[in-house]
Amino acid sequence: MLKIISKSAEQTYKLGQELGRQLQQGDIICLTGDLGAGKTAFTKGIGVGLEIKEFITSPTYTIINEYNGRLPLYHFDVYRLEGVEEMYELGYEEYFFGDGAVVVEWADIVKEIIPQERLWITILRGKEEDSREIIFDGSGERYQNIVKELEQHADISH
Amino acid sequence: MLILAIDTSSATATTALMENGRLLAEFIQNTGKTHSQRLMLMIDEMLKSCGKKPQDIDLYACAAGPGSFTGLRIGASAVKAMAQVFDKPIAAIPALDALAYNLYRFDGYICPMLDAQRGAVYSALYRWEKDKLEKLEDYRVIDAKTLVDKLNELDQPVVILGDGIEIAAKHLDAAGRISLAPAGHLQPRAASSAAIARQMQEQGLVESCYSFRPVYIRKSQAEVEYEKKQELVVRPMRLEDVDAVWEIEKLSFRTPWSRESFVQELQTNLTARYLVAELGDEIVGYGGMWFVLDEAHITNIAVHPDYRGQKIGDRIVKAMITAAEKEAIKNMTLEVRLSNAAAINLYKKLGFEEAGIRKGYYFDTGEDALIMWRR
Numbered sequence: 289m290l291k292i293i294s295k296s297a298e299q300t301y302k303l304g305q306e307l308g309r310q311l312q313q314g315d316i317i318c319l320t321g322d323l324g325a326g327k328t329a330f331t332k333g334i335g336v337g338l339e340i341k342e343f344i345t346s347p348t349y350t351i352i353n354e355y356n357g358r359l360p361l362y363h364f365d366v367y368r369l370e371g372v373e374e375m376y377e378l379g380y381e382e383y384f385f386g387d388g389a390v391v392v393e394w395a396d397i398v399k400e401i402i403p404q405e406r407l408w409i410t411i412l413r414g415k416e417e418d419s420r421e422i423i424f425d426g427s428g429e430r431y432q433n434i435v436k437e438l439e440q441h442a443d444i445s446h
Numbered sequence: 447m448l449i450l451a452i453d454t455s456s457a458t459a460t461t462a463l464m465e466n467g468r469l470l471a472e473f474i475q476n477t478g479k480t481h482s483q484r485l486m487l488m489i490d491e492m493l494k495s496c497g498k499k500p501q502d503i504d505l506y507a508c509a510a511g512p513g514s515f516t517g518l519r520i521g522a523s524a525v526k527a528m529a530q531v532f533d534k535p536i537a538a539i540p541a542l543d544a545l546a547y548n549l550y551r552f553d554g555y556i557c558p559m560l561d562a563q564r565g566a567v568y569s570a571l572y573r574w575e576k577d578k579l580e581k582l583e584d585y586r587v588i589d590a591k592t593l594v595d596k597l598n599e600l601d602q603p604v605v606i607l608g609d610g611i612e613i614a615a616k617h618l619d620a621a622g623r624i625s626l627a628p629a630g631h632l633q634p635r636a637a638s639s640a641a642i643a644r645q646m647q648e649q650g651l652v653e654s655c656y657s658f659r660p661v662y663i664r665k666s667q668a669e670v671e672y673e674k675k676q677e678l679v680v681r682p683m684r685l686e687d688v689d690a691v692w693e694i695e696k697l698s699f700r701t702p703w704s705r706e707s708f709v710q711e712l713q714t715n716l717t718a719r720y721l722v723a724e725l726g727d728e729i730v731g732y733g734g735m736w737f738v739l740d741e742a743h744i745t746n747i748a749v750h751p752d753y754r755g756q757k758i759g760d761r762i763v764k765a766m767i768t769a770a771e772k773e774a775i776k777n778m779t780l781e782v783r784l785s786n787a788a789a790i791n792l793y794k795k796l797g798f799e800e801a802g803i804r805k806g807y808y809f810d811t812g813e814d815a816l817i818m819w820r821r
Binding site: 381387 | 516
Protein backbone atom coordinates (compact mmCIF):
# COMPACT_ATOMS: atom_id res chain seq x y z
CA MET A 289 0.00 0.00 0.00
CA LEU A 290 1.31 3.38 -1.03
CA LYS A 291 -0.10 6.76 -0.09
CA ILE A 292 0.85 9.79 -2.08
CA ILE A 293 -0.23 13.32 -1.23
CA SER A 294 -0.80 15.18 -4.45
CA LYS A 295 -0.65 18.93 -4.01
CA SER A 296 -2.33 19.90 -7.22
CA ALA A 297 -4.51 18.66 -10.06
CA GLU A 298 -1.38 18.88 -12.20
CA GLN A 299 0.48 16.44 -9.95
CA THR A 300 -2.49 14.05 -9.88
CA TYR A 301 -2.54 14.12 -13.67
CA LYS A 302 1.23 13.43 -13.82
CA LEU A 303 0.83 10.41 -11.53
CA GLY A 304 -1.84 9.10 -13.90
CA GLN A 305 0.52 9.65 -16.79
CA GLU A 306 3.27 7.69 -15.06
CA LEU A 307 0.85 4.83 -14.41
CA GLY A 308 -0.30 4.95 -18.04
CA ARG A 309 3.29 4.51 -19.26
CA GLN A 310 3.57 1.26 -17.32
CA LEU A 311 0.28 -0.33 -18.36
CA GLN A 312 0.19 -3.53 -20.35
CA GLN A 313 -2.49 -5.63 -21.99
CA GLY A 314 -4.89 -7.09 -19.44
CA ASP A 315 -4.12 -4.61 -16.65
CA ILE A 316 -7.07 -3.66 -14.49
CA ILE A 317 -7.15 -0.39 -12.61
CA CYS A 318 -9.97 0.35 -10.18
CA LEU A 319 -10.69 3.91 -9.13
CA THR A 320 -12.79 4.95 -6.17
CA GLY A 321 -13.00 8.00 -4.00
CA ASP A 322 -14.80 11.23 -3.33
CA LEU A 323 -17.05 12.77 -5.95
CA GLY A 324 -15.06 15.33 -7.88
CA ALA A 325 -11.78 14.21 -6.33
CA GLY A 326 -10.20 13.80 -9.74
CA LYS A 327 -10.82 10.25 -10.91
CA THR A 328 -11.44 11.41 -14.45
CA ALA A 329 -8.45 13.81 -14.32
CA PHE A 330 -6.30 10.89 -13.21
CA THR A 331 -7.65 8.79 -16.08
CA LYS A 332 -6.82 11.57 -18.54
CA GLY A 333 -3.23 11.26 -17.30
CA ILE A 334 -3.33 7.50 -17.84
CA GLY A 335 -4.51 8.18 -21.40
CA VAL A 336 -1.50 10.40 -22.11
CA GLY A 337 0.78 7.71 -20.69
CA LEU A 338 -0.83 5.27 -23.12
CA GLU A 339 -0.19 7.70 -26.01
CA ILE A 340 -3.88 8.27 -26.63
CA LYS A 341 -4.44 11.38 -28.72
CA GLU A 342 -8.21 11.62 -28.30
CA PHE A 343 -9.77 13.73 -25.57
CA ILE A 344 -10.83 11.54 -22.66
CA THR A 345 -14.22 12.33 -21.15
CA SER A 346 -16.12 10.70 -18.34
CA PRO A 347 -18.25 7.81 -19.63
CA THR A 348 -20.93 8.33 -16.96
CA TYR A 349 -23.71 8.00 -19.53
CA THR A 350 -22.07 5.70 -22.04
CA ILE A 351 -20.72 3.36 -19.29
CA ILE A 352 -17.74 2.40 -21.50
CA ASN A 353 -15.50 4.51 -23.70
CA GLU A 354 -12.84 2.97 -25.87
CA TYR A 355 -9.64 4.75 -26.89
CA ASN A 356 -6.81 3.63 -29.11
CA GLY A 357 -3.29 4.42 -28.05
CA ARG A 358 -0.18 2.31 -27.54
CA LEU A 359 -2.83 -0.22 -26.54
CA PRO A 360 -6.59 0.12 -26.29
CA LEU A 361 -7.92 1.74 -23.13
CA TYR A 362 -11.36 0.64 -21.96
CA HIS A 363 -12.63 3.32 -19.64
CA PHE A 364 -15.64 2.26 -17.54
CA ASP A 365 -17.71 4.49 -15.30
CA VAL A 366 -20.10 2.19 -13.48
CA TYR A 367 -21.68 4.92 -11.33
CA ARG A 368 -25.05 4.45 -13.01
CA LEU A 369 -25.08 0.66 -12.83
CA GLU A 370 -27.15 -1.08 -10.21
CA GLY A 371 -24.86 -4.04 -9.79
CA VAL A 372 -22.84 -6.79 -11.38
CA GLU A 373 -25.80 -8.18 -13.32
CA GLU A 374 -25.58 -5.20 -15.64
CA MET A 375 -21.86 -5.77 -16.14
CA TYR A 376 -22.65 -9.25 -17.44
CA GLU A 377 -25.22 -7.75 -19.78
CA LEU A 378 -22.59 -5.38 -21.12
CA GLY A 379 -20.29 -8.31 -21.85
CA TYR A 380 -17.60 -6.83 -19.59
CA GLU A 381 -15.44 -9.94 -19.97
CA GLU A 382 -14.58 -8.93 -23.53
CA TYR A 383 -12.88 -5.85 -22.12
CA PHE A 384 -11.47 -7.19 -18.85
CA PHE A 385 -9.86 -10.17 -20.54
CA GLY A 386 -9.34 -8.55 -23.91
CA ASP A 387 -6.52 -6.82 -25.71
CA GLY A 388 -6.25 -3.59 -23.76
CA ALA A 389 -5.97 -1.99 -20.32
CA VAL A 390 -9.06 -1.30 -18.23
CA VAL A 391 -9.88 1.59 -15.93
CA VAL A 392 -13.04 1.23 -13.82
CA GLU A 393 -14.33 4.33 -12.04
CA TRP A 394 -16.57 3.59 -9.03
CA ALA A 395 -15.29 0.01 -9.08
CA ASP A 396 -16.71 -0.70 -5.60
CA ILE A 397 -20.21 -0.87 -7.19
CA VAL A 398 -19.18 -3.96 -9.16
CA LYS A 399 -16.67 -5.37 -6.66
CA GLU A 400 -17.81 -8.99 -7.11
CA ILE A 401 -16.57 -9.18 -10.69
CA ILE A 402 -13.25 -7.37 -10.22
CA PRO A 403 -10.42 -9.92 -10.59
CA GLN A 404 -8.41 -10.72 -7.47
CA GLU A 405 -5.27 -9.31 -9.01
CA ARG A 406 -5.75 -5.64 -9.75
CA LEU A 407 -4.54 -2.17 -8.81
CA TRP A 408 -7.03 -0.39 -6.59
CA ILE A 409 -6.63 3.37 -6.36
CA THR A 410 -8.56 5.54 -3.92
CA ILE A 411 -8.52 9.30 -4.39
CA LEU A 412 -9.64 11.38 -1.41
CA ARG A 413 -9.84 15.12 -0.85
CA GLY A 414 -6.89 16.35 1.20
CA LYS A 415 -6.67 18.92 3.92
CA GLU A 416 -5.99 21.78 1.55
CA GLU A 417 -8.14 22.99 -1.32
CA ASP A 418 -6.36 21.24 -4.19
CA SER A 419 -4.53 18.50 -2.34
CA ARG A 420 -5.50 14.88 -2.68
CA GLU A 421 -4.62 11.67 -0.86
CA ILE A 422 -4.05 8.96 -3.42
CA ILE A 423 -3.84 5.41 -2.09
CA PHE A 424 -2.45 2.68 -4.28
CA ASP A 425 -3.25 -0.91 -3.32
CA GLY A 426 -1.83 -3.54 -5.65
CA SER A 427 -2.79 -7.22 -5.38
CA GLY A 428 -0.53 -9.76 -7.01
CA GLU A 429 3.05 -9.44 -8.17
CA ARG A 430 2.31 -7.49 -11.33
CA TYR A 431 0.44 -4.74 -9.49
CA GLN A 432 2.82 -4.62 -6.55
CA ASN A 433 5.60 -3.93 -9.03
CA ILE A 434 3.61 -1.10 -10.56
CA VAL A 435 3.15 0.42 -7.12
CA LYS A 436 6.92 0.17 -6.46
CA GLU A 437 7.63 1.94 -9.73
CA LEU A 438 5.13 4.68 -8.88
CA GLU A 439 6.80 5.15 -5.53
CA GLN A 440 10.02 6.14 -7.29
CA HIS A 441 8.15 8.90 -9.08
CA ALA A 442 6.27 10.28 -6.13
CA ASP A 443 7.61 13.40 -4.47
CA ILE A 444 6.24 12.57 -1.06
CA SER A 445 5.30 9.08 -0.03
CA HIS A 446 4.58 7.17 3.13
CA MET B 447 -35.12 -9.91 -53.68
CA LEU B 448 -31.91 -8.20 -52.57
CA ILE B 449 -30.47 -9.33 -49.24
CA LEU B 450 -27.80 -7.47 -47.28
CA ALA B 451 -26.21 -9.80 -44.75
CA ILE B 452 -23.77 -8.85 -42.02
CA ASP B 453 -22.00 -10.82 -39.31
CA THR B 454 -19.97 -9.10 -36.59
CA SER B 455 -20.39 -11.80 -33.96
CA SER B 456 -16.65 -12.52 -33.67
CA ALA B 457 -13.24 -11.10 -34.58
CA THR B 458 -14.30 -11.23 -38.23
CA ALA B 459 -16.51 -8.59 -39.85
CA THR B 460 -18.25 -9.78 -42.98
CA THR B 461 -20.92 -8.38 -45.31
CA ALA B 462 -22.60 -9.87 -48.38
CA LEU B 463 -25.13 -8.88 -51.01
CA MET B 464 -27.30 -11.60 -52.51
CA GLU B 465 -29.83 -11.06 -55.27
CA ASN B 466 -32.41 -13.78 -55.92
CA GLY B 467 -30.05 -16.40 -54.52
CA ARG B 468 -27.06 -15.18 -56.51
CA LEU B 469 -24.13 -13.85 -54.46
CA LEU B 470 -23.20 -10.43 -55.87
CA ALA B 471 -20.43 -9.62 -53.42
CA GLU B 472 -18.96 -10.70 -50.12
CA PHE B 473 -16.50 -8.81 -47.92
CA ILE B 474 -14.58 -10.54 -45.14
CA GLN B 475 -12.24 -8.60 -42.91
CA ASN B 476 -10.30 -10.53 -40.37
CA THR B 477 -7.94 -7.99 -38.86
CA GLY B 478 -9.31 -7.78 -35.34
CA LYS B 479 -12.23 -6.05 -33.75
CA THR B 480 -12.51 -2.68 -35.42
CA HIS B 481 -16.08 -3.39 -36.48
CA SER B 482 -17.48 -0.10 -35.26
CA GLN B 483 -15.06 1.75 -37.53
CA ARG B 484 -15.22 -0.61 -40.50
CA LEU B 485 -18.75 -1.99 -40.81
CA MET B 486 -20.58 0.96 -42.39
CA LEU B 487 -17.68 1.60 -44.78
CA MET B 488 -17.73 -2.05 -45.84
CA ILE B 489 -21.47 -1.89 -46.52
CA ASP B 490 -21.07 1.38 -48.41
CA GLU B 491 -18.18 0.13 -50.57
CA MET B 492 -19.96 -3.12 -51.31
CA LEU B 493 -23.23 -1.46 -52.34
CA LYS B 494 -21.37 1.02 -54.57
CA SER B 495 -19.26 -1.64 -56.21
CA CYS B 496 -22.45 -3.56 -57.05
CA GLY B 497 -24.25 -0.46 -58.32
CA LYS B 498 -26.88 -0.76 -55.57
CA LYS B 499 -28.38 1.76 -53.20
CA PRO B 500 -29.47 1.19 -49.59
CA GLN B 501 -33.12 1.60 -50.62
CA ASP B 502 -32.76 -1.36 -53.03
CA ILE B 503 -32.32 -3.77 -50.10
CA ASP B 504 -35.43 -5.89 -49.46
CA LEU B 505 -34.24 -7.91 -46.48
CA TYR B 506 -31.51 -7.56 -43.88
CA ALA B 507 -29.75 -10.58 -42.41
CA CYS B 508 -27.87 -10.07 -39.18
CA ALA B 509 -25.94 -12.45 -36.96
CA ALA B 510 -27.99 -12.49 -33.77
CA GLY B 511 -25.59 -14.47 -31.61
CA PRO B 512 -24.40 -16.07 -29.54
CA GLY B 513 -21.06 -14.34 -29.91
CA SER B 514 -19.15 -11.27 -28.81
CA PHE B 515 -21.60 -8.96 -27.00
CA THR B 516 -19.95 -5.86 -28.40
CA GLY B 517 -19.80 -7.28 -31.90
CA LEU B 518 -23.46 -8.32 -31.81
CA ARG B 519 -24.47 -4.87 -30.60
CA ILE B 520 -22.58 -3.16 -33.43
CA GLY B 521 -24.22 -5.38 -36.05
CA ALA B 522 -27.67 -5.12 -34.51
CA SER B 523 -27.59 -1.32 -34.28
CA ALA B 524 -26.44 -0.94 -37.89
CA VAL B 525 -29.10 -3.28 -39.25
CA LYS B 526 -31.90 -2.00 -37.02
CA ALA B 527 -31.21 1.58 -38.11
CA MET B 528 -31.24 0.72 -41.82
CA ALA B 529 -34.28 -1.55 -41.54
CA GLN B 530 -36.17 1.14 -39.66
CA VAL B 531 -35.37 3.90 -42.15
CA PHE B 532 -36.34 1.80 -45.18
CA ASP B 533 -39.07 -0.14 -43.37
CA LYS B 534 -37.72 -3.57 -44.32
CA PRO B 535 -37.63 -6.82 -42.35
CA ILE B 536 -34.67 -8.45 -40.61
CA ALA B 537 -33.74 -12.13 -40.50
CA ALA B 538 -32.07 -12.93 -37.17
CA ILE B 539 -29.37 -15.44 -38.08
CA PRO B 540 -28.07 -17.77 -35.37
CA ALA B 541 -24.32 -17.10 -35.66
CA LEU B 542 -23.23 -20.68 -34.99
CA ASP B 543 -25.75 -22.12 -37.49
CA ALA B 544 -24.33 -19.75 -40.11
CA LEU B 545 -20.80 -20.99 -39.39
CA ALA B 546 -21.91 -24.61 -39.77
CA TYR B 547 -23.52 -23.60 -43.06
CA ASN B 548 -20.03 -22.73 -44.36
CA LEU B 549 -19.50 -26.51 -44.55
CA TYR B 550 -22.68 -27.33 -46.46
CA ARG B 551 -23.45 -31.07 -46.49
CA PHE B 552 -20.12 -32.00 -44.96
CA ASP B 553 -20.26 -35.64 -43.85
CA GLY B 554 -19.29 -35.68 -40.16
CA TYR B 555 -19.69 -33.46 -37.12
CA ILE B 556 -19.34 -29.70 -37.35
CA CYS B 557 -18.42 -27.79 -34.24
CA PRO B 558 -18.35 -23.99 -34.63
CA MET B 559 -16.87 -22.07 -31.70
CA LEU B 560 -16.53 -18.38 -30.94
CA ASP B 561 -14.29 -16.79 -28.31
CA ALA B 562 -16.11 -16.24 -25.00
CA GLN B 563 -12.96 -15.17 -23.04
CA ARG B 564 -11.08 -16.86 -20.24
CA GLY B 565 -10.63 -20.15 -22.05
CA ALA B 566 -14.32 -20.57 -22.87
CA VAL B 567 -16.14 -20.60 -26.20
CA TYR B 568 -19.70 -20.18 -27.47
CA SER B 569 -20.41 -23.43 -29.24
CA ALA B 570 -22.95 -25.93 -30.58
CA LEU B 571 -22.67 -29.21 -32.48
CA TYR B 572 -24.16 -29.97 -35.89
CA ARG B 573 -24.56 -32.64 -38.53
CA TRP B 574 -26.00 -32.45 -42.00
CA GLU B 575 -28.84 -34.86 -42.67
CA LYS B 576 -28.92 -34.48 -46.47
CA ASP B 577 -29.71 -30.76 -46.91
CA LYS B 578 -31.02 -30.23 -43.41
CA LEU B 579 -28.75 -28.94 -40.66
CA GLU B 580 -29.36 -30.86 -37.43
CA LYS B 581 -28.32 -29.21 -34.19
CA LEU B 582 -27.16 -31.96 -31.82
CA GLU B 583 -25.99 -29.73 -28.96
CA ASP B 584 -27.69 -26.43 -28.24
CA TYR B 585 -25.88 -23.07 -27.96
CA ARG B 586 -23.79 -22.96 -24.83
CA VAL B 587 -20.74 -21.47 -23.24
CA ILE B 588 -18.22 -24.19 -22.53
CA ASP B 589 -14.63 -24.41 -21.42
CA ALA B 590 -12.55 -25.09 -24.54
CA LYS B 591 -10.68 -28.00 -23.01
CA THR B 592 -13.90 -29.71 -21.88
CA LEU B 593 -15.30 -29.21 -25.36
CA VAL B 594 -12.25 -30.72 -27.07
CA ASP B 595 -12.43 -33.74 -24.74
CA LYS B 596 -16.08 -34.24 -25.66
CA LEU B 597 -15.35 -33.90 -29.37
CA ASN B 598 -12.59 -36.51 -29.10
CA GLU B 599 -15.17 -39.00 -27.83
CA LEU B 600 -17.40 -38.66 -30.90
CA ASP B 601 -17.71 -41.63 -33.25
CA GLN B 602 -16.80 -39.69 -36.39
CA PRO B 603 -14.39 -36.96 -37.51
CA VAL B 604 -15.14 -33.42 -36.39
CA VAL B 605 -14.37 -30.19 -38.18
CA ILE B 606 -14.04 -27.09 -36.03
CA LEU B 607 -14.22 -23.46 -37.12
CA GLY B 608 -14.70 -19.91 -35.83
CA ASP B 609 -12.36 -17.66 -33.85
CA GLY B 610 -12.65 -19.98 -30.82
CA ILE B 611 -10.33 -22.45 -32.53
CA GLU B 612 -7.38 -20.35 -31.36
CA ILE B 613 -8.33 -21.19 -27.78
CA ALA B 614 -9.14 -24.81 -28.55
CA ALA B 615 -5.93 -25.29 -30.57
CA LYS B 616 -3.72 -25.77 -27.51
CA HIS B 617 -5.88 -28.66 -26.33
CA LEU B 618 -5.84 -30.54 -29.64
CA ASP B 619 -3.60 -33.55 -30.01
CA ALA B 620 -2.19 -34.63 -33.34
CA ALA B 621 -3.67 -38.12 -33.12
CA GLY B 622 -7.21 -36.87 -32.59
CA ARG B 623 -9.88 -36.77 -35.25
CA ILE B 624 -10.51 -33.05 -34.94
CA SER B 625 -9.49 -30.93 -37.88
CA LEU B 626 -9.76 -27.29 -38.86
CA ALA B 627 -11.97 -26.00 -41.64
CA PRO B 628 -10.02 -24.62 -44.62
CA ALA B 629 -9.00 -20.95 -44.35
CA GLY B 630 -11.76 -19.67 -46.64
CA HIS B 631 -14.47 -21.27 -44.51
CA LEU B 632 -12.87 -20.91 -41.11
CA GLN B 633 -14.55 -17.63 -40.14
CA PRO B 634 -18.11 -16.35 -40.40
CA ARG B 635 -19.15 -15.60 -43.97
CA ALA B 636 -22.04 -13.26 -44.63
CA ALA B 637 -22.80 -15.25 -47.79
CA SER B 638 -23.86 -18.14 -45.52
CA SER B 639 -26.05 -15.76 -43.49
CA ALA B 640 -27.65 -14.45 -46.69
CA ALA B 641 -28.43 -17.99 -47.85
CA ILE B 642 -30.05 -18.82 -44.50
CA ALA B 643 -31.98 -15.53 -44.57
CA ARG B 644 -33.45 -16.51 -47.93
CA GLN B 645 -34.83 -19.74 -46.44
CA MET B 646 -36.14 -17.88 -43.39
CA GLN B 647 -37.93 -15.40 -45.65
CA GLU B 648 -39.64 -18.29 -47.46
CA GLN B 649 -40.71 -19.77 -44.13
CA GLY B 650 -42.01 -16.40 -42.87
CA LEU B 651 -39.42 -16.25 -40.08
CA VAL B 652 -38.27 -12.66 -40.60
CA GLU B 653 -39.13 -9.91 -38.16
CA SER B 654 -39.31 -6.16 -37.81
CA CYS B 655 -36.56 -3.84 -36.63
CA TYR B 656 -38.55 -3.40 -33.42
CA SER B 657 -38.58 -7.03 -32.37
CA PHE B 658 -35.10 -7.99 -33.57
CA ARG B 659 -32.58 -8.32 -30.76
CA PRO B 660 -29.25 -10.05 -30.21
CA VAL B 661 -29.08 -13.31 -28.29
CA TYR B 662 -26.55 -13.04 -25.51
CA ILE B 663 -25.37 -16.20 -23.80
CA ARG B 664 -22.88 -16.19 -21.02
CA LYS B 665 -21.22 -18.45 -18.55
CA SER B 666 -23.53 -18.06 -15.59
CA GLN B 667 -26.65 -18.24 -17.76
CA ALA B 668 -27.71 -21.59 -16.34
CA GLU B 669 -27.52 -20.29 -12.80
CA VAL B 670 -29.26 -17.05 -13.70
CA GLU B 671 -32.04 -19.01 -15.41
CA TYR B 672 -32.41 -21.20 -12.36
CA GLU B 673 -32.79 -18.22 -10.07
CA LYS B 674 -35.36 -16.69 -12.37
CA LYS B 675 -37.32 -19.94 -12.53
CA GLN B 676 -40.12 -19.04 -10.17
CA GLU B 677 -40.23 -15.37 -11.01
CA LEU B 678 -42.93 -14.09 -13.35
CA VAL B 679 -41.57 -11.80 -16.03
CA VAL B 680 -43.73 -9.75 -18.41
CA ARG B 681 -41.80 -8.77 -21.51
CA PRO B 682 -42.44 -7.90 -25.19
CA MET B 683 -43.56 -10.85 -27.33
CA ARG B 684 -41.04 -12.22 -29.82
CA LEU B 685 -41.50 -14.34 -32.90
CA GLU B 686 -40.31 -17.47 -31.14
CA ASP B 687 -43.11 -17.07 -28.57
CA VAL B 688 -45.86 -17.35 -31.18
CA ASP B 689 -46.34 -21.13 -30.95
CA ALA B 690 -46.81 -21.02 -27.19
CA VAL B 691 -49.07 -17.98 -27.45
CA TRP B 692 -51.20 -19.60 -30.09
CA GLU B 693 -51.64 -22.67 -27.85
CA ILE B 694 -52.99 -20.44 -25.07
CA GLU B 695 -55.19 -18.60 -27.59
CA LYS B 696 -56.75 -21.91 -28.71
CA LEU B 697 -57.28 -23.01 -25.11
CA SER B 698 -58.88 -19.70 -24.19
CA PHE B 699 -61.21 -18.61 -26.98
CA ARG B 700 -64.04 -20.18 -28.91
CA THR B 701 -62.94 -18.38 -32.08
CA PRO B 702 -59.19 -18.16 -31.74
CA TRP B 703 -56.96 -16.02 -33.95
CA SER B 704 -54.85 -17.94 -36.43
CA ARG B 705 -51.16 -18.46 -35.75
CA GLU B 706 -50.51 -16.33 -38.81
CA SER B 707 -52.37 -13.35 -37.33
CA PHE B 708 -49.94 -13.27 -34.41
CA VAL B 709 -46.96 -13.44 -36.75
CA GLN B 710 -48.43 -10.59 -38.80
CA GLU B 711 -49.13 -8.51 -35.72
CA LEU B 712 -45.49 -8.82 -34.69
CA GLN B 713 -43.96 -8.36 -38.11
CA THR B 714 -46.05 -5.80 -39.90
CA ASN B 715 -48.33 -3.98 -37.48
CA LEU B 716 -46.26 -1.10 -36.17
CA THR B 717 -49.09 0.09 -33.91
CA ALA B 718 -49.36 -3.27 -32.15
CA ARG B 719 -47.71 -3.95 -28.80
CA TYR B 720 -47.77 -7.53 -27.53
CA LEU B 721 -46.51 -8.73 -24.17
CA VAL B 722 -46.03 -12.21 -22.78
CA ALA B 723 -45.90 -13.41 -19.19
CA GLU B 724 -43.09 -15.92 -18.71
CA LEU B 725 -42.67 -18.18 -15.71
CA GLY B 726 -39.24 -19.82 -15.82
CA ASP B 727 -38.94 -20.64 -19.51
CA GLU B 728 -42.65 -21.18 -20.08
CA ILE B 729 -45.06 -18.69 -21.63
CA VAL B 730 -48.14 -18.64 -19.38
CA GLY B 731 -50.08 -15.69 -20.73
CA TYR B 732 -50.09 -12.75 -23.10
CA GLY B 733 -51.82 -9.53 -23.93
CA GLY B 734 -51.94 -7.23 -26.92
CA MET B 735 -53.03 -3.75 -27.82
CA TRP B 736 -53.07 -1.35 -30.74
CA PHE B 737 -52.09 2.25 -30.40
CA VAL B 738 -54.59 4.34 -32.32
CA LEU B 739 -53.69 8.04 -32.10
CA ASP B 740 -53.59 8.72 -28.36
CA GLU B 741 -55.62 5.67 -27.39
CA ALA B 742 -54.62 2.10 -26.63
CA HIS B 743 -57.14 -0.54 -27.73
CA ILE B 744 -56.60 -3.81 -25.91
CA THR B 745 -57.12 -6.60 -28.45
CA ASN B 746 -56.71 -9.73 -26.37
CA ILE B 747 -55.54 -11.00 -23.01
CA ALA B 748 -55.30 -14.66 -22.07
CA VAL B 749 -53.73 -16.82 -19.39
CA HIS B 750 -53.00 -20.52 -19.78
CA PRO B 751 -55.77 -22.54 -18.03
CA ASP B 752 -53.18 -24.26 -15.79
CA TYR B 753 -52.02 -20.90 -14.46
CA ARG B 754 -55.28 -19.04 -13.91
CA GLY B 755 -56.14 -17.63 -10.48
CA GLN B 756 -52.53 -16.61 -9.81
CA LYS B 757 -52.98 -12.93 -10.64
CA ILE B 758 -51.05 -13.37 -13.89
CA GLY B 759 -53.75 -11.51 -15.85
CA ASP B 760 -53.42 -8.72 -13.36
CA ARG B 761 -49.68 -8.47 -14.01
CA ILE B 762 -50.20 -8.47 -17.78
CA VAL B 763 -52.77 -5.65 -17.69
CA LYS B 764 -50.55 -3.61 -15.35
CA ALA B 765 -47.60 -4.10 -17.71
CA MET B 766 -49.76 -2.99 -20.65
CA ILE B 767 -50.80 0.16 -18.76
CA THR B 768 -47.12 0.88 -18.05
CA ALA B 769 -46.16 0.22 -21.67
CA ALA B 770 -48.87 2.60 -22.90
CA GLU B 771 -47.90 5.30 -20.41
CA LYS B 772 -44.28 4.98 -21.51
CA GLU B 773 -45.37 6.05 -24.98
CA ALA B 774 -47.45 8.89 -23.48
CA ILE B 775 -50.76 7.13 -24.16
CA LYS B 776 -53.16 7.85 -21.32
CA ASN B 777 -56.49 6.47 -22.57
CA MET B 778 -57.09 2.74 -22.84
CA THR B 779 -60.15 0.85 -23.91
CA LEU B 780 -61.32 -2.74 -24.28
CA GLU B 781 -64.38 -4.89 -24.82
CA VAL B 782 -65.21 -7.76 -22.52
CA ARG B 783 -67.99 -10.35 -22.53
CA LEU B 784 -70.75 -9.27 -20.16
CA SER B 785 -70.68 -12.75 -18.63
CA ASN B 786 -66.98 -12.56 -17.78
CA ALA B 787 -67.36 -11.15 -14.28
CA ALA B 788 -63.83 -12.09 -13.18
CA ALA B 789 -62.25 -10.10 -15.99
CA ILE B 790 -64.60 -7.13 -15.52
CA ASN B 791 -63.66 -7.04 -11.83
CA LEU B 792 -59.98 -7.13 -12.63
CA TYR B 793 -60.30 -4.23 -15.09
CA LYS B 794 -62.32 -2.20 -12.58
CA LYS B 795 -59.65 -2.73 -9.96
CA LEU B 796 -57.06 -1.37 -12.40
CA GLY B 797 -59.02 1.80 -13.14
CA PHE B 798 -61.22 0.83 -16.07
CA GLU B 799 -64.82 2.10 -16.02
CA GLU B 800 -67.94 0.84 -17.78
CA ALA B 801 -68.72 3.04 -20.75
CA GLY B 802 -71.42 1.26 -22.71
CA ILE B 803 -72.64 -1.92 -24.32
CA ARG B 804 -72.04 -3.23 -27.81
CA LYS B 805 -75.08 -5.35 -28.71
CA GLY B 806 -74.36 -8.82 -30.09
CA TYR B 807 -70.62 -8.05 -30.41
CA TYR B 808 -69.48 -11.67 -30.13
CA PHE B 809 -70.73 -13.38 -33.24
CA ASP B 810 -70.12 -16.90 -31.92
CA THR B 811 -72.76 -16.63 -29.18
CA GLY B 812 -74.37 -13.32 -30.01
CA GLU B 813 -73.39 -12.07 -26.58
CA ASP B 814 -73.11 -8.37 -25.77
CA ALA B 815 -69.78 -6.73 -25.03
CA LEU B 816 -69.15 -4.31 -22.22
CA ILE B 817 -67.02 -1.36 -23.34
CA MET B 818 -64.61 -0.15 -20.70
CA TRP B 819 -62.32 2.89 -20.64
CA ARG B 820 -59.42 3.89 -18.48
CA ARG B 821 -58.63 7.60 -18.78
